[in-house]
Amino acid sequence: METVPIANTNTTTGERTHEVEVPTFGLGVYLMQEPGECKSSVLHALEKGYRLIDTAMAYGNEHEVGEAIRESGIAREELFVVTKLRQPHANSHEETLERCQQSLENLGLDYMDLYLVHAPPKDPSARPFVWQGMEECLSSGWTRSVGVSNYGAHHLDAMVSYSTVMPSVNQIEISPWLQRPALRAAIAGIGAVPMAYSPLARGHKVEDPLLGRIAESIGCTPAQAAIKWCVDAGAITIPKSSNPARIEENLGSLQVDLSGTEVDFASLEGSYVSGWDPTSEP
């Protein structure tokens, strides 16, 4: 599995700190709500070669991710585990530390690889304190890296005034139907890497006729073409599937060559948001 280095850049000196390697592709586990669904999906994915798992306290399945990791027998250092501080829990420095510890307990892990603020805290005055809590999670070794999710360019800009290190990752919705070149450039501008969630627009767009034609022309499935577009755009990409065959199909996207499809992919752009979009919150 290919990896990409991420780092938390020192806000004052620009020095890259806490550099870690992240697989460019992984499994998202949102809406795996039936008991055992998340565990069996993660186990299947790990068996087939996935090494990055993206969960969140909000998904209610961190414990199943942990169980699958233990049952897989794969060495902890070969895996990359991402979880997130819920937006309703993102209120203070203290609560950030408490929730990080709770996530570690749920996962049954000593450390996570990447801890994200799930979305900009609702109260803008809480944002500096929450981020200082994230920085303490990093310096305490509870996580190897810290980042954000659903931050717009204005949220990232504001962080310069209150952070010691900038986020290593901004996890946002990116898909061929929501390409976000300006926000991706803003993320690169702070030394961070985008992580693409909902690369299939939550499954809403897998039947898109143009995507179907692109896929047919290069000999892959529509989902594989959409996922590979996100990877090629430089985003760590985390499609969700609880279906064993689709878990394998999605991994197969990494073998797909999209050469010659650039113009067609450009015409899929439609500012299509499949779920929520806190990047535009104040």
Ligand SMILES: NC(=O)c1ccc[n+]([C@@H]2O[C@H](COP(=O)([O-])OP(=O)(O)OC[C@H]3O[C@@H](n4cnc5c(N)ncnc54)[C@H](OP(=O)(O)O)[C@@H]3O)[C@@H](O)[C@H]2O)c1
């Ligand atoms: N930070 C955030 O705010 C945020 C928000 C949303 C998502 N995420 C993360 O990103 C991950 C992925 O996003 P997502 O779950 O919203 O959407 P997604 O990955 O774009 O799409 C998932 C949907 O597509 C279906 N699907 C998967 N592979 C398929 C294939 N090969 N062919 C046809 N259909 C397929 C899945 O059904 P089956 O399961 O039945 O295959 C599911 O209904 C989440 O699981 C979560 O980890 C983060």
